[in-house]
Amino acid sequence: MALPLLDLTAQYQSIREDLQEAVNRVLESGQYIMGPEVKAFEQEVADYCGVKHAVGVANGTDALLLALDAKGIGAGDEVITTPFTFFATAEVISQLGATPVFVDIDPETYNIDVEQIRQNINQKTKAIIPVHIFGQPANIDEIMSLAEEHNLFVLEDAAQAMGAEYQRKKIGSWGHAATFSFFPTKNLGGYGDGGMVVTNDDELAAKIRILRVHGSYPKKYYHNVLGYNSRLDEIQAAMLRVKLRHLDTWNHLRREKAEIYHERLQRLPIQTPVEAPYRKHIYHLYIVRSNERDELMQYLKEHGISTGVYYPLPLHLQEVFRDLEYQEGSLPHAEAASKRTFALPLFPELTEEQIDHVVDRITQFYENR
Secondary structure, three states: OOEOOOOHHHHHHHOHHHHHHHHHHHHHHOOOEOOHHHHHHHHHHHHHHOOOEEEEEOOHHHHHHHHHHHOOOOOOOEEEEOOOOOOHHHHHHHHOOOEEEEOOEOOOOOOEOHHHHHHOOOOOEEEEEOEOHHHOOOOHHHHHHHHHHHOOEEEEEOOOOOOOEEOOEEOOOOOOEEEEEOOOOOOOOOOOOOEEEEEOOHHHHHHHHHHOEOOEOOOOOOEOOOOOEOOOEHHHHHHHHHHHOOHHHHHHHHHHHHHHHHHHHOOOOOEOOOOOOOEEOOOOOEEEEOOOHHHHHHHHHHOOEOOEOOOOOOHHHOHHHHHHOOOOOOOHHHHHHHHHEEEEOOOOOOOHHHHHHHHHHHHHHHHOO
16 A cells, blocks of 8 residues: 555545636636735635734745845844754745854754743844744744743744644734745645735735835835745635635644544554644644654655655754854754654545554564564
């Protein structure tokens, strides 16, 4: 039984007719950039998250970049974030001339450690970017309290967490702003790139809207600031509107599949995800931990089961950040997670039979050792 890590075709087949109708609607309209579909999708996402503004951009990386730029983050500033995340989180900080400050993670949830944030705040610190990694919210209420104490900007990197909740409140509505990615593999994924910034800050939203169209405002071809070409396509917005209607159902199914994994794997020497109190984890990835990770992944591959490592080298040890002078051992929890964690197949359409197949192969691996 060949089993992918994620099966996007199964999802497509379930909503195929609605997607085709949405695409045809755009093609027949003659409006392909920044039209009514984008405007409608922005309003629907704002309503979903419970915020005033949602601004569609070209991708999740641009969402982070434009939000920080709009806030004035730049040379001489420091931004505290996690090293255990996708590269873009820190990349955008450096692209603006600011300095990423990496702090360690909670070894159970893999989210940023709030106490480590506290210990690294200084006069240069201007912002915090917590990442709701793998679909589990960080301790965002504590982060917001800390930010208020020190007058810091909080940008939630919610690329993997659309639909997740903390204390029954949607992720994306806690920080001063939050960003989403609509990369195809995300829980709400498009059929190409796409991203969005959400915020309750009127001024910030207005600046991001200007930045995404080359800094042009209020008239086309008149430019007040240097901006970007970062617009969400109409076709992507139309298809994402279709998928947004199913997001909560799909997230619920992910949670159901995760619970089956939890139950089946509990007697094996493998650490399953920990869902911390007051959180609704939406399992963008089902991350397990094993001291025999590489051998186990190879065994599963030989039996047709796809897995993935997220992430094999923490950001503070990446070559591009060598000048920041972090050393191996600087952030031990992030480094250990990079060496021992990996993702098992998980998607809404995954069957219990397929889960049993994965668990059976893992069981056999340990029995044969």
